[in-house]
Amino acid sequence: MRSIRRHIPQRTCVACRQVRPKRQLIRLVCSSNGNVAVDTGGERVGRGAYLCRAQECWDIGLGGGKLEHALRTTLALENREQLIRYGEEIREELVSG
Numbered sequence: 001m002r003s004i005r006r007h008i009p010q011r012t013c014v015a016c017r018q019v020r021p022k023r024q025l026i027r028l029v030c031s032s033n034g035n036v037a038v039d040t041g042g043e044r045v046g047r048g049a050y051l052c053r054a055q056e057c058w059d060i061g062l063g064g065g066k067l068e069h070a071l072r073t074t075l076a077l078e079n080r081e082q083l084i085r086y087g088e089e090i091r092e093e094l095v096s097g
């Protein structure tokens, strides 16, 4: 017997390629001016990519160029640092519970 479950949107993390429920991932969106921002509401217009809430995935995504590849953009140094900081902040949140 299989229980009937409500459909949950699934997305793939660009770093580890794991498929997870959309709500567990963080959406990053590339605006028309090439700036990549964290899309907290998940509703911004633009090319989007998803990352887990894991520091490792942010390291791989930002350091390994996977995020840039997924968004078909090149991150400016300042923009990259901004996103790395965001990744560090969410890790702190996880540690503190």
Ligand SMILES: [Zn+2]
Pocket: 013, 014, 015, 016, 017, 018, 051, 052, 054, 057
């Ligand atoms: Zn991941």
